[in-house]
Every structure is written in C-alpha cells, then in structure tokens.
Amino acid sequence: MSRTNESVPETGISRVHRLETPVEWPPGHAAAYLLGDEEPICVDAGMVGDEARAALFADLRDGGYEPADVEHLLLTHVHIDHVGGVRPLLETASPTVYAPAIARERLSRDLETVRSETRRNLTEAGLYGSGLERAVDGVLEIHEGIRAAFPLEDVDVWIDTDEPVSIAGRKFDPIYTPGHHVTHHCYGTDIDGARVLFAGDMVVEPFRAAAIHVNLTDGVRDGIDAYRDALERLDGRAFDRVYPGHGPVHDAYDETVAFALEDLADRLAECRDRVASVCAEEGSASAFDLAVDRTDHPRRQVMELREILAALGTLERRGQVRSRLEDGVRLYEPT
Structure with a gap:
C-alpha cells in the first residue's frame, strides 16, 4: 500500500x-x-x-x-x-x-469572466495595485x-x-x-x-x-x-x-x-470578534484587514480571504455585521 x-x-x-x-x-x-x-x-x-x-x-x-x-x-x-x-x-x-x-x-466558464469576477471581489476585499494583480494571476493559474x-x-x-x-x-x-x-x-x-x-x-x-x-x-x-x-x-x-x-x-x-459543524460556528464567531477588534482601532475593517490580522504571509492572506469573505457574508445575512462600499472597498463593522 x-x-x-x-x-x-x-x-x-x-x-x-x-x-x-x-x-x-x-x-x-x-x-x-x-x-x-x-x-x-x-x-x-x-x-x-x-x-x-x-x-x-x-x-x-x-x-x-x-x-x-x-x-x-x-x-x-x-x-x-x-x-x-x-x-x-x-x-x-x-x-x-x-x-x-x-x-x-x-x-x-469563460476564463475572462472568471478573471473579472476575481478582480472585482479582491478589489472589494481591499487589495489594490501590484498585490491585486499578483493575486488575480495566482487564482487564474489555479x-x-x-x-x-x-x-x-x-x-x-x-x-x-x-x-x-x-x-x-x-x-x-x-x-x-x-x-x-x-x-x-x-x-x-x-x-x-x-x-x-x-x-x-x-x-x-x-x-x-x-x-x-x-x-x-x-x-x-x-x-x-x-x-x-x-x-x-x-x-x-x-x-x-x-x-x-x-x-x-x-x-x-x-x-x-x-x-x-462546531468548527464552522467557531469560525463565524472568530470572524465577528475580529471585525469588532479591528473596528475598535480603525473604525471599520475590510476583508483584507482581517486577513492581515490573521497572517503576515501574502499568499496565505489571499487563501484566507476565501473563508473570511464567506464568513462575512453569513454574518451580514444574519445581521451581526453590516457593510458599505467606500471607494470600491467593502468595509465592515459590527451591528
């Protein structure tokens, strides 16, 4: 074997x-x-x-x-x-x-559509410039x-x-x-x-x-x-x-x-707490702020964004956080 x-x-x-x-x-x-x-x-x-x-x-x-x-x-x-x-x-x-x-x-699916959606979501998450383009290229390679x-x-x-x-x-x-x-x-x-x-x-x-x-x-x-x-x-x-x-x-x-199931619930609670923690210092938090708060490794940050964005989506639908778009970036704060 x-x-x-x-x-x-x-x-x-x-x-x-x-x-x-x-x-x-x-x-x-x-x-x-x-x-x-x-x-x-x-x-x-x-x-x-x-x-x-x-x-x-x-x-x-x-x-x-x-x-x-x-x-x-x-x-x-x-x-x-x-x-x-x-x-x-x-x-x-x-x-x-x-x-x-x-x-x-x-x-x-057309790969240009995949690229466009990925760039839009990463932009909303708070990436920009060369870091954004590297992240988009990396996702497309996958x-x-x-x-x-x-x-x-x-x-x-x-x-x-x-x-x-x-x-x-x-x-x-x-x-x-x-x-x-x-x-x-x-x-x-x-x-x-x-x-x-x-x-x-x-x-x-x-x-x-x-x-x-x-x-x-x-x-x-x-x-x-x-x-x-x-x-x-x-x-x-x-x-x-x-x-x-x-x-x-x-x-x-x-x-x-x-x-x-318990681990998913813990992930949501952790994300909610991180939003509150970052907002206490900065006033609001982007998804990328939460990724940086979790790891200082650039590649890991992009990987973390998938679960962070998913958790934020669930928390917002549950009314536990709210968001607004500001200069193309989605900012979150606790309700």
Whole structure:
C-alpha cells in the first residue's frame, strides 16, 4: 500500500486499497482509493505531477493492480489534488470516467469572466495595485491548472446530484456537499456488509477542509452557508467507515460531522470578534484587514480571504455585521 499507511488506520476492507500522492500542504498527502471489484473502480486520482504519478502507480502495484487495470474512475470534486492523476490514468488505461455534472458548467466558464469576477471581489476585499494583480494571476493559474489536468471531453458519465449511479453493477449514492468546493460530492455504497462513504474532502478527521467553494469568483460569500448545508445533509446518516481524501480512514462518522459543524460556528464567531477588534482601532475593517490580522504571509492572506469573505457574508445575512462600499472597498463593522 502507500508509504504512509503504516501511520494511519488500515482501510478495514481488503478490497479497498488506499492510494496516496504527495501534496505541499498539510497533511502532506491526497488519498484516492481503488475498489477491487471484478471491474476495478478508482475513486479520485490524486495530485498532478510526475512525483504524484509515480506514487499513484506504485500504490496501485502494491495493492496488486497495474494502472491499466483501472476500468472506472469516479471523481468527488475538481480540485487539483483529486483530478491531477486523471490524464496519467487515461494515458495508461481506458477507464470510464464519472464526474459531478456541476463540474461541466463550472469548468466551461469563460476564463475572462472568471478573471473579472476575481478582480472585482479582491478589489472589494481591499487589495489594490501590484498585490491585486499578483493575486488575480495566482487564482487564474489555479483555474487553468485544473482545466489542463481534467479534460471535460473525456468524461463519459455526468452524475446528477443525489441521483444513484451504477458502476459495473455497484450502486453509489451521491450526496451533494458543496462549501469546500461547489462541485463536491460524497459517495455512499455497501461493501462486504458495511455501509461506507468515499468522502473526498468532507468528513475528514481530525480537521475541517477549508471553505473554498467557488474560490474568489462570484458566490464566494455563500461558502460558509453552503458548507453548513452540506454538513446538515450528511448529519444523521449512518456510515460504518469513511474513506476521506486526506487524513486517516476512520469510523468516527458522527463525531467528525459534529466537529466540522462546531468548527464552522467557531469560525463565524472568530470572524465577528475580529471585525469588532479591528473596528475598535480603525473604525471599520475590510476583508483584507482581517486577513492581515490573521497572517503576515501574502499568499496565505489571499487563501484566507476565501473563508473570511464567506464568513462575512453569513454574518451580514444574519445581521451581526453590516457593510458599505467606500471607494470600491467593502468595509465592515459590527451591528
């Protein structure tokens, strides 16, 4: 199996093989899974790049499979660390590719529209000048990288939200779970008498994946609400084992969903308190002021803005903060 499986729980079911590829951010890996049915099914494809390709193929072979054995590829969402291995698998095998239908709409958007929306939202957040342009270019590179890694024309089956899908005779139940990403789906199925969830970047233990949702395009302020709705959609369901895209395989489904809901509530409270703190000194606060208050690393500040804008959007809809536009910048203060 993978190089780090000795430090995480085993998958628990012999027909499920964990495939890890390295990423630069914590926890240092992205996990895909090979379900060893008569027609092998791969859930997600790991990170992009030569190192990730080698790791993915090595883990397949450690599980007793050649890359060419993969007959089906099921994707949870279109982040680069989950679709990065799509092209290598397509070049090596001929899998039937299944992906959420919403990904087709999102990745078909005109990139100039994406750029325009990103610049407008970052301007409102308080960025300007060369810092603004660097941030816009960085976000567009992410969009372009995903499109290069994930060819829409090679998707064979577009999955409709909450409509069961049959793959080689196996029934998967898609659960639409946006917030971390607007395309995100978890997939429930039964294996050897156990109800299991291929969770992507939801129900990750022991942390909550960030509310990236639509990155910094229009809709960024809906990310926290979408995330909460997704968790509430998961809450109350029953799964014996969870196969997440990061962190260990686990059986703490209920506890992990509850933790993520609590963590979202804590994030909102923290954002509200930061608005009050900055306003006490400055009179008002931009989203970028809150990002600077959180970290002094420029790249991290832009990454933080996605959750900060989402939290501010929720807080304003709840009447806990109010905002006004001043010279193109949206300024917040507590109500």
